[in-house]
Amino acid sequence: MSKNPFAGLPNNKFGNAFDLNSLKAPAAGESTIAYGKAVTQANLVSDFVKESNNKVVILLCWSPRSAQAKEILEILGKLESADQNTWLLGTVNVDAEAAVAQALQVQSVPVAMAIIQEQVIPLFESVPPLDQVRLVINKLLELAAGKGIGKAPENSAVVETPMEPEEEAAYAAMEKGDYAAAKAAYQSWLKCKPNDPVATIGLAQADLMNRINGLDFALTLKNSKADDLTSQMMCADIEIAQGDYEAAFNRLIAAVKSFTADDRDKAKAHLLQLFNLVDPADPRLVKARGQLASALF
Incomplete structure (x- = not known):
């Protein structure tokens, strides 16, 4: 298995020295989000890394201060729902979870990565069109099915809503x-x-x-x-x-x-x-x- 970037997470709390391209983790108080499951230092390994042995896990590192990050968060959230939770979306608010962002070596947002059998696969660092995101997820599901995790999608075609x-x-x-x-x-x-x-x-x-x-x-x-x-x-x-x-x-x-x-x-x-x-x-x-x-x- 490739080196796991999560392995370095200790159980104790991290300090506040981590910067993300001039974004420094603020104090607690960010609102909850409507899509995916929030990733924290406490549940990262148990709820996401380990769960990648049962289904595809996609982590999105985002910030509520980034319009682009909010856009891809909504896209992924709707696709997870459309796929009836056959894969898991984990959302990392880099402002609130600096320790997790540091472990993932995130330097900008949005950043998406997949985890299959505890192996991390980089995906994208932008906001791809919906049809491209759909294709990426289908490929991930096919890859996981080849490893005995879940099954490949039969027909995951979606109607793309064109942007202005x-x-x-x-x-x-x-x-x-x-x-x-x-x-x-x-x-x-x-x-x-x-x-x-x-x-x-x-x-x-x-x-x-x-x-x-x-x-x-x-x-x-x-x-x-x-x-x-x-x-x-x-x-x-x-x-x-x-x-x-x-x-x-x-x-x-x-x-x-x-x-x-x-x-x-x-x-x-x-x-x-x-x-x-x-x-x-x-x-x-x-x-x-x-x-x-x-x-x-």
Whole structure:
């Protein structure tokens, strides 16, 4: 059997030093998800690695701050349901489960991998079209059936729901790292589908990546100036990207309190934009909204 990346997981708790491409695991408080079974340090081996001897297991490493990750999460969740749970979807929230992400050597999201007979098979690091995901799953089921696990699918054809051109353009641009193009595509998407939650998060994410691209995180934070609004907004962006939501929110709420006139409005607008990157149910966001209301009134 190939080397098992899960073997290094100890039973004790991990520290918080693990970074994921500037995403740092935030404190507990992420909301539950609607698809798959959540992977934790405690159940990774027992519920997923061992279960791969009975059925195909697919792990998706995702973050609630990634619109692309949410998209593939929904695709995989619907396919698992359509296949009547003949395979198991495990979902790794890298923000909440940094130890698991570290064990899997995950450097970006979304990342999908399969486990068959406790052997890991890398799948993809993007958001493939639904028909391609379907083909990958069928191949995995066929491979597992050849090893005596389950049976090959007889007919797993699905009707693909075509994406809007703006949606395709947004995902393609984000994958290439062209955040300016991604922003334009998300804006066009929102014109077609106002208030679409995925497009709203995607636009906020593209804006954030545009702003922090090229910044030296450590130096920017070190040189922070409380009386410089631009400095405060840049630092808040970095803190959000690193998962330190509370620090970012507190920084901008303090700016709302200390600045006046147009600068106060800018600080408020920037804070509201960062709110779009966080799960509405996150207690840190709920608290920050209350603090902002108090600061304004």
